[in-house]
Amino acid sequence: MLNEMLALPDSLTMIVLIAVAAVGITEWLKGFFKAAPTWVWGVVGIVLCFGIGILALCVSPIMLYAADAVAFMQLCYSLIVQTVPAIFKGIAARLTDSAPDAASTKTMGPTA
DSSP states (O other): OHHHHTSOOOHHHHHHHHHHHHHHHHHHHHTTOTTOOHHHHHHHHHHHHHHHHHIIIIIOHHHHHHHHHHHHHHHHHIIIIIIHHHHHHHHHHHHHHHSOOTTTOOOSSOOO
């Protein structure tokens, strides 16, 4: 069973796993180097893709799985901890803004 877990995935799966790992690790690194220009992150992504691929092929597939675990941790943190609360705050703001206010509602017909 352990040998099956340590086997390399097929080519397409491996490409996807490497790309996800590179994106997640790049996002993690952006937290440390906020002032870096955009082109740096493109270079970092390319270097990470090659590096993670070489580690997975030459050292062990565990390196690829570990890199993906870090990537998923970072991407899920961004999604769950930052995006979801912002969505709920936006919904709550729309609900409170759209509630009719007694002073702002107009009455129909003549008023005395």
